[in-house]
Amino acid sequence: MLEIRNITVRFGGVVALNDVSASFAQPVSGIIGPNGAGKTTLMNVLSGFVTSTGGSVTRDGQELLKLAPHRRAHWGLRRSFQKEEIADDLTVFENVLVQIDHGRSPASQKTDEVSRMLALVGMADRADKPGARLNSFERRLTDVAKCLVGQPRVVMFDEPAGGLSIDETRQLGALIRQIHAETGAQVLVIDHDVDLIREVCAETLVLDFGKRIAFGPTDAVLNDASVKAAYLGTEEV
Amino acid sequence: MKRLLHVTPSGWTGFAFAAFCILILPEISGRYWLSVFTSAGCFALAIAGVAFMYARLGMVSLTQVGLMGVGGWVALRLNYAFGWPFEVNMVLAALATMVCGWVLALPALRMRGLYLALVTLMAAGGLEIIFATFQFPNGGTGFWGVKTGSADPFLRPWIATSPEAYLRYVIICAVLGFVFIELHRRLQPGRAWALIRRSEAAAMAAGVNVTLYKTWAFGIAGLLGGAAGALLAGSLGLLDDGTFRASESVMIFALAVVGGARYWQGAVVAAVLYKVLPALLNIWGVDADLAFVIFGVGLLHAVITAPDGIAGQLIDAVRGLTAKRRKEASDA
Numbered sequence A: 001m002l003e004i005r006n007i008t009v010r011f012g013g014v015v016a017l018n019d020v021s022a023s024f025a026q027p028v029s030g031i032i033g034p035n036g037a038g039k040t041t042l043m044n045v046l047s048g049f050v051t052s053t054g055g056s057v058t059r060d061g062q063e064l065l066k067l068a069p070h071r072r073a074h075w076g077l078r079r080s081f082q083k084e085e086i087a088d089d090l091t092v093f094e095n096v097l098v099q100i101d102h103g104r105s106p107a108s109q110k111t112d113e114v115s116r117m118l119a120l121v122g123m124a125d126r127a128d129k130p131g132a133r134l135n136s137f138e139r140r141l142t143d144v145a146k147c148l149v150g151q152p153r154v155v156m157f158d159e160p161a162g163g164l165s166i167d168e169t170r171q172l173g174a175l176i177r178q179i180h181a182e183t184g185a186q187v188l189v190i191d192h193d194v195d196l197i198r199e200v201c202a203e204t205l206v207l208d209f210g211k212r213i214a215f216g217p218t219d220a221v222l223n224d225a226s227v228k229a230a231y232l233g234t235e236e237v
Numbered sequence B: 001m002k003r004l005l006h007v008t009p010s011g012w013t014g015f016a017f018a019a020f021c022i023l024i025l026p027e028i029s030g031r032y033w034l035s036v037f038t039s040a041g042c043f044a045l046a047i048a049g050v051a052f053m054y055a056r057l058g059m060v061s062l063t064q065v066g067l068m069g070v071g072g073w074v075a076l077r078l079n080y081a082f083g084w085p086f087e088v089n090m091v092l093a094a095l096a097t098m099v100c101g102w103v104l105a106l107p108a109l110r111m112r113g114l115y116l117a118l119v120t121l122m123a124a125g126g127l128e129i130i131f132a133t134f135q136f137p138n139g140g141t142g143f144w145g146v147k148t149g150s151a152d153p154f155l156r157p158w159i160a161t162s163p164e165a166y167l168r169y170v171i172i173c174a175v176l177g178f179v180f181i182e183l184h185r186r187l188q189p190g191r192a193w194a195l196i197r198r199s200e201a202a203a204m205a206a207g208v209n210v211t212l213y214k215t216w217a218f219g220i221a222g223l224l225g226g227a228a229g230a231l232l233a234g235s236l237g238l239l240d241d242g243t244f245r246a247s248e249s250v251m252i253f254a255l256a257v258v259g260g261a262r263y264w265q266g267a268v269v270a271a272v273l274y275k276v277l278p279a280l281l282n283i284w285g286v287d288a289d290l291a292f293v294i295f296g297v298g299l300l301h302a303v304i305t306a307p308d309g310i311a312g313q314l315i316d317a318v319r320g321l322t323a324k325r326r327k328e329a330s331d332a
């Protein structure tokens, strides 16, 4: 269970997150909300790029907000960014290997694990391709493989389906649903694609103007009147 | 392991070029050119340090020649104080300069781009003032070790006392420096650097300790700069503060970009432009300031048409030629 309690973030006058709390208990949970609702900011708080005034984030008895960003990654936090971050001058393999480079396990074990996860996402045949020559879907898949290595505990995706075709989105959704079974990690997905959210997330948190306006089973949340109102004019639900 | 020690075509070219510089160049060069090439070798090593920081991390360091001065100072100081063998002095000088690189990294870690460049330039300016005030040790007494009159002898490596042998020695050190950087690039630090250059947030999310690896990079640049300074001291036997002005650091960085920061060839091109070209102009009786005009043209050229520098263009041209020849061969 990932326990988020009383997270508040201000950027100057903008209240990006206003006392947000949620206990994510499902293998895959969603976070939705209109543009500027504070979704990415919440993820940045979990990653440690943005500091919350007060509040806490705990999982397995570990207070995440106390750790430096790279220590959170060592602990088992993984994330992908709204704009995927694949290093152009590293190969697919190396891009994934970076994630477990700090670990003490022997090199052969690390390369085996990277190969296994690349096979899982379907990139094994392109392991030696340099990042600069990947298309956007290949970049996204490499990103996913990166989130799977090194015994992750919490994996967060920020709009993973952005810029993908319908087919690719479906493939990605299937992959995301496999993560918990494969690695035991708990998954958080931010996306504007409500179909994707409905398909992969058992529970969903809805943010609007930095406030939690709904949280619970995805179907119930998507039928909630206040959620529909928040989306009115911005997105159809 | 196979991947780690794999020698690329560019690597073989590099070793071939080094073999030429070691076996043939000393034989065909007179005294004047031996000294010019030796200096060029020292600067190639120092340039490799800034070029790597720029190419791998996108960090602009404008202190490299100042760091060379630090290395040179330490090497001279140790030489006159203890009379240790050259290698010991050089290694200690390189390590001391590495520590200076770390100190420089402290303020630099919080800054990026132009601000980072300015901080390093200020450090170079500070070093310039220190060198101008205290000069380089030449066998005098006291901590600063400076006396008037001619300098005491500087101990060269016992295997390389002649100018020819010393040129070979410098080339070998430079090759080791280049290999050192390349090994880093292929290992964990190289991967971390590549990700840091892409985005620091992505690097942190991947578990990379950004502070550690940036500091590490500064340390390597310092290490190479310090070794280069010690080698330069060995070449000339004494050092002059005029060599280590802040403007020279700026020049070296610009030339590293002109040459092509991503390739070893780029550092060689930069060192040739910096040391060999002015020597050539000098022999031809042309005003050496013409070199600055040529540098300026080269920089404009690099900024406008060649983001990977002259080395990048040369490599592209060679690739184009071999591809064409292969195509002709397959057509025939």
Ligand SMILES: Nc1ncnc2c1ncn2[C@@H]1O[C@H](COP(=O)(O)OP(=O)(O)OP(=O)(O)O)[C@@H](O)[C@H]1O
Pocket (backbone or CB within 6 Å): A011, A014, A015, A016, A033, A034, A035, A036, A037, A038, A039, A040, A041, A042
């Ligand atoms: N670093 C920052 N500095 C200042 N304001 C910020 C910063 N990051 C986010 N904001 C503001 O905080 C609010 C929430 O932004 P956030 O990026 O979290 O939204 P989001 O829900 O991810 O939106 P989108 O769907 O467009 O990605 C916005 O008003 C945004 O302008």
Ligand SMILES: [Mg+2]
Pocket (backbone or CB within 6 Å): A039, A040, A041, A082, A158
């Ligand atoms: Mg966002």
